[in-house]
Amino acid sequence: MSTISSLLIRRARILLPDGEFLIGDVLTQGQEIIQVAPEISSSEAPEKIIDAEGLTLLPGVIDPQVHFREPGLEHKEDLFTASRACVKGGVTSFLEMPNTKPLTTTQAALDDKLQRAAQKCLVNFGFFIGATAENLPDLLTANPTPGIKIFMGSMHGPLLVDTEEKLEPIFA
Template sequence: MARTLIRNAQAVLPGDGIHSSSGTVDLRHVLIEDGKILDADASSTASCDHLIEADDLFLLPGVIDDQVHFREPGLTHKEDLATASHACAAGGVTTFLEMPNTKPPAITVEGVQAKEALAAEKSLVNYGFYIGATPDNVAELNAAQNVPGIKIFIGSSTGNLLVDEQAALERIFAETTLPICAHCEDETTVRANAERLAGTTDIHDHSRIRDEAAAVISTARATGLARRHQHRFHVLHVSTGAELVSLVDPSPYLTA
């Protein structure tokens, strides 16, 4: 068993959640055995096979990025799992959880497993893959194992995974057990804005098409579904203060 000692590191430690939530920095000697932390407060003279002197350097936990959009399979002219995971490692990200809107989309157990097989060969860091929801794949969502959760596009984005019909959303929230996360933009609002601004060449109109109302309406809708069905739910990329308000009380934003 190989042991590595990182000595005299300025270790960034978590807060206790009671007295501090922002964390602390403390001088530590960290002992690692076979790739796992054996002691986060080891002796400076602990026996080891490899010694790393970390004077004046910070030692941070690896980052878990729970929403990445990589391009394999189908769009590898942009990047693949090897190049993307190397970028993760270079930036301190030791685990990524990747979204399903590749080509083909990962909307079946077989599709997720195919991406896992690619990652096993190519990825430099730890990985996980969401399974994508469609209006009619509840059986696949329930059969999925070892996935971080279900991704719903409640609003169109890259790819073709839109789930906007209320009946389909009700089924997904009511009949599945995995955690759900969602891209929340109201499709009706987005399409109306796009029609109103058709032909625009002003880049700022992107935010006018996918505006605050679209985000708030959809976030409130999804939050209402999660509460009603008592389903674990995470809103991805909240971008407005009004969305935070709707998370606390979605009722003013819901239509009859």
């Protein structure tokens, strides 16, 4: 996957952090936005220029709860096709739930997903580890993970943690 070293987007309708819009330019270097202004004149010519007149430029979306199918059900969807759909929809980062086959309930399963994603994903990614009644040591040391997913209903098997006896050690 090649990246553009520098990109200038001209005359876009840019959504700013305060919710206001600016008709202007955005200059990037690598994967970093280095300038947003009504008009940018760069001393060096950017590698690529996009005329975005009449188009709206929004920040990338973070989807904090996705259910992709890899590993285990790649015939439905894999990390490449799922991340390609993310790109198409403006999603630049996702956080995936642990109910794959095998379940993401151990560091080894988490590492496997991270390795697969590093090879296939077109966007930023993170993977939750799933709580079970038996995997407290894994929950305490899982790294890196954005969090622990506890299924307290609408789930079956080891990911269903729905009694006080099962929940108490996780929250202790």
